[in-house]
Amino acid sequence: MTNSSSSVLLSLDEAYELSHAVLLKNGMNARHAAAVARSVVAGQRDECHSHGMYRLLVCVKGLRSGKVDGNAEPVVVDVSPALTRVDARAGFSQVAFDVGTEHLVRKARDVGIAALAINNCFHFSALWQEVEALAGLGVAAMAMTPSHSCVAPAGGSRPLFGTNPFAFAWPRPGDFPFVFDFATSVVARGDIELARRKDEKIPFGWAIDNEGLPTDDPGRAFEGAMLPFGSYKGSALSVMIELLAGPLLGDLMSFESVLVDAGAAITPYHGELLIAFGPDRFAGADGAKTNLQRAEHLFDAIVDQGARLPSQRRFEARAKTSREGVRIDRVLFDEIRAL
């Protein structure tokens, strides 16, 4: 650990130990504490600060509220050769994902396409972590979840959808997977929060006020609604996510999840849908090998014209923080230690 007046430098191991200890101290069992600590440290490591160690504050708030069960034992239901359900039983999603992963990957390899439905989980982890892990096991994968209502449908005026993230990963032999993970809102809620804290304006197009009019005032944006990215197209995708990760699974949509929260402002409680694709089953092992190599030409053509692949910044941050450690704001560090 290296200190300065305003920040603290931790190795990844130190960051993990601190996170793990705080979660244990607040009533989580070892399995949950390990999974959640890995998750927040991965966010910090990749400099995705919105999914980094600051989330420990929200985790502990959830545990202390009595709503999140830090000792939940997920129940796996082996529905069919292509479908697995995991009931997270009001625990955080990470352990439920971990126990579901082997089923999802095995089934995708066996029958080509498979789904993992996680129900009744408190979910805050970045979806890139999950699809990246799946691609690391050789399958392509999609993931989606609703969240809490804060985004208006295109053409509407009131919050209905969550920021509803959608993520995808594709395995790349000998390289990091191709991974993207985006909110279906124009920006993350945190971007508006940040502007409010700094007393700055936000660009028009991010949000509307409570009369449905465009606003550049972050305070009015919170009274109104955020907007979906790409207008009607992003709005349509967001509906798809509400439906597939909601009613299809028998779980909550964002406007239902926010009612369950009842103002507690903890992590959203809902379901998640993951879909995995086994390249070998689609094309045979030899075919799949050729196909994965052919996909590399697409990535080359993107990079060769000066565009970036998504997640490159994360992978660069990972390389740096794995050597140098992660730097945490001292105020946050003290808050975490005091939990």
Add this chain to the structure above:
Amino acid sequence: MTNSSSSVLLSLDEAYELSHAVLLKNGMNARHAAAVARSVVAGQRDECHSHGMYRLLVCVKGLRSGKVDGNAEPVVVDVSPALTRVDARAGFSQVAFDVGTEHLVRKARDVGIAALAINNCFHFSALWQEVEALAGLGVAAMAMTPSHSCVAPAGGSRPLFGTNPFAFAWPRPGDFPFVFDFATSVVARGDIELARRKDEKIPFGWAIDNEGLPTDDPGRAFEGAMLPFGSYKGSALSVMIELLAGPLLGDLMSFESVLVDAGAAITPYHGELLIAFGPDRFAGADGAKTNLQRAEHLFDAIVDQGARLPSQRRFEARAKTSREGVRIDRVLFDEIRAL
């Protein structure tokens, strides 16, 4: 048929008979002619003119080029309990979709999630037609295809992706399904073509010129590249579509498909991926019924705040043209009859 100087009014039956006859006359067998005629008339009926009867011109061009086989017999491969492949054998996609549908729907019902991979097809049909048909059979469905390179990646400067459509449908008891179908480019290629014909400017943001700079000139846009919707997010989705409906299936990406076309400017030749979800298998028959009813609250909440559901314009057009018939530009009508 009712004529005026500039347009011709046809009943839907007349529109079908004309389309069917033109396709038969140009060497298609009865099965293909019926499937393609249904497809173009459905586009005309729903006033999706870009997928309406004008496509007959492109179909016949494809048939006359010798590249499209109007008599292709699709081959079904029953890969697994969740996966079906259909080799379209260089025919148009419609018959391949028709023969694959029963497999896809049965498997989605049986195991909860299933995929249909169509290979080696010439594809021009609107994806909404396919997912809407699937939702009519009680499953939720996604569909995606690459096309021909004309869209630059976000941050890039040269055509690489196709307009790569993505479609989704969700069954609604007693109503039209919830359906969307959008290009991952900002606009359809036809919108830029239309501006060029009318000698009008296009909005900045639709396209870049051949130096990668923003342009409002449709001619320069065609020399340069179209842009993905929603910047990096739409661009990422477009990559996903290239990968899942391309290398995963062992089929062509848009930059490969355009090479096969070799300047013939016919319908793109590639693969398509469809994914279907069986609500009953995810939640049991009683659960699924409740879940579908619960999803209606989301649609109600969208409409109640003055936003529209996607496809509403199509459904309204369908009601109108089913009563009144479809009106076709006389020049187009004469061109079709002369085929």
